[in-house]
Amino acid sequence: MGDLPSKSDFSATSMHVSMLQSVMDSERASKSWLHSYHKSFNGFVAKLTEEEKEKIASMDEVVSVFPSTKKQLHTTRSWDFMGFPQDVKRTQIESDIIVGMLDSGIWPESQSFSDEGFGPPPGKWKGSCQSSSNFTCNNKIIGARFYHSEGNISYPDVPSPRDSGGHGSHTASTAAGGIVKGASLLGLGSGTARGGVPSSRIAVYKICWSDGCSDSDILAAFDDAISDGVDIISLSVGGLFPLDYFDDPIAIGAFHSMKNGILTSNSAGNSGPNPGSILNFSPWSLSVAANVIDRKFLTQVFLGNGKSYEGVSVNTFKLQNETYSLVYGGNVPAPGSDGSESRYCSLGSLDAKLVNGTIVLCDSLGNGTAQVEVGAIGTIMQSNGFNDFAFSFPLSASYLTSTDGTQVFKYINTTSNPSATIAKSVEAVEKAAPFVVSFSSRGPNPITSDILKPDLSAPGVDIVAAWSELSTVTGLEGDSRVVSYNIISGTSMSYNLTMMMLSYS
Incomplete structure (x- = not known):
């Protein structure tokens, strides 16, 4: 429904329930309503029939109505390869940068997320930590929330911001992980693991589970992250086919993020090498393809x-x-x-x-x-x-x-x-590096053909980074290898070049 009304006495939930009551009886309206977005933009989630959906869509204040579907999740060497050595001069301002990670959670015990040497969170931080018996924040991971709009959470998922799959920990450490010497996957890829902005803070928004990432949860995380005061939002999920901007929750969330001065960095997708396979391509977000490194x-x-x-x-x-x-x-x-x-x-x-x-x-x-x-x-x-x-x-x-x-x-x-x-x-040694890897999604932009996408490419192949110890190396049946650092590939890894750009700008 666009921006929030400027009225000081505005109640988003009351307005949304009232709209539902105009197309169904009051009792059903209260059961149909699921969630209101009211911190950073205006919208809601509800269970509707096709007829009710059409009636809501015809209202003047409604921009678009679309179904909540499931999106899927798209080193020790990459930063050296890009020409950014470990001994580069760091500034105090890096510690004030807050990176909002919308992914599968985080493994807080990883050395990559140690808060040794960190002071308290920046004063601009307004978020919170959903701590539990198995999860606590620190001065590195300054905030953590989890979202699951579809009911009960069952094994292998855990009801907390803790990462049980590994992907969220990997992307968080690639973007903002601290400096960890001697990291490797059981001896492979050994070296110093570090993120693009190792002194920055991390705010975790767990939107992805073993069965995917719900659109309604993605928008809820955007709503919170913008309000919490993050400086950049990293999101490496995507659907199976391109959507119009008004029907794409990632594009909608990124639009409101941009209006609040927050850049959203998106993975281009892992559906290459077919042309037009890019899945995140809104003009107001940064879309990043994956290239190989010299290893x-x-x-x-x-x-x-x-x-x-x-x-x-x-x-x-x-x-x-x-x-x-x-x-x-x-x-x-x-x-x-x-x-x-x-x-x-x-x-x-x-x-x-x-x-x-x-x-x-x-x-x-x-x-x-x-x-x-x-x-x-x-x-x-x-x-x-x-x-x-x-x-x-x-x-x-x-x-x-x-x-x-x-x-x-x-x-x-x-x-x-x-x-x-x-x-x-x-x-x-990969002598031909860098080149865009085969799996990386390509342009042209399927919706706005005169706007080039992806915007850039960055290392996304065979990247060493932190991993969840609730998972194994592959997460597959028969694999018993539990590790602190893993090697995986994807545009999820490459999009974190954005963090490096912040660090060295």
């Missing part, structure tokens, strides 16, 4: 015939024996399946009796859960897909090109007892 993670596959092939993955597993039996997924289908299905190693397609304890070759890139399900010790995956960034898997794994994968396939089918092993990943 990549490579994982060697050694075959029993002495040949080796180099793939990509973030593999922390170190296989104990020299070699293991090597099988092809298409040759070991489960009862009821056939090779045309099992070759792709889809869930339920592999025979546990034949795959258990082996390394299995698969003709597609998956997340590895199907191989773990049947007891595989490792997996080699091959396809014609992009290999300019690395995934983590719940077992020892390497992702090969189709050319190299074909050689592994030929070896299996021309050898009586094929065998292989997979090495732990090593770091290598």
Whole structure:
């Protein structure tokens, strides 16, 4: 409904319930109303039939009515690569910068969020901390709230600002994490982890849960963050398709943020490389694409015939024996399946009796859960897909090109007892960096074609940053690795260049 009326006696909730009562009876109106936005802009959430929605939409004071859908969540090296060394001179003003993180929460015990050396929060701060038995704020994390408009919170989610998935902690430490020496993922990517503005404060607004990020919660967080006094809002979520500005809660929240002098920094999205795939593109927000840095993670596959092939993955597993039996997924289908299905190693397609304890070759890139399900010790995956960034898997794994994968396939089918092993990943130099990574969403702007989007790109590939210890490295079934720092990729990581711009401006 736009800006808040200037009347001193204005009551948003009373006005919103009155509007509902004009299209339904009073009893149903009170049950239909869910939430009013009344701190920074004017609007409300309610349960409506299609007919009631049309009546509300026709009212003069209403700008737009749209359904609340679910949005999805889109280092030790990146800042050096960009030319911003650790010994740069810091100023006191950095400690007055408050970064509002709208994400999946935060892991407050991480070293990245220590408040050692910090004084009290800036006087402009008006927010609060929803502390609980398992969460407290400090002088680094000066505020924290959580939002869940859809009812009960159940496992693996926790009813507090605490991050149970890892994404929120990762983005918060990339943007504003303190300086932590010796950070790594089980030895990979070792170095000093730091955010773009390590001396800044963090205000946490947990809007994302295991099933996604509700539009109604996103707007509630914007309403609070603007009122609380943050200097910048970071948001790395997006929908599945572009929306008109009046129907996009992120664009609406960012508009009111901009009117209050607060920049909203958005991830462009992870739907590339198709053109027009950008999901956050409002003219008044900063949209950031992801580029690679001069580091990549490579994982060697050694075959029993002495040949080796180099793939990509973030593999922390170190296989104990020299070699293991090597099988092809298409040759070991489960009862009821056939090779045309099992070759792709889809869930339920592999025979546990034949795959258990082996390394299995698969003709597609998956997340590895199907191989773990049947007891595989490792997996080699091959396809014609992009290999300019690395995934983590719940077992020892390497992702090969189709050319190299074909050689592994030929070896299996021309050898009586094929065998292989997979090495732990090593770091290598990416000489072509920087370039925009394949998964990063592209323009042109699908709504306003004469406004270029994304606005810029920043490192977003294989980034080391803080992680939630309620999760594992992959968060997948069969993964038992609990870590303080993790390596992931996404435009969620790259958008935090904004924080660096604030730091050095």
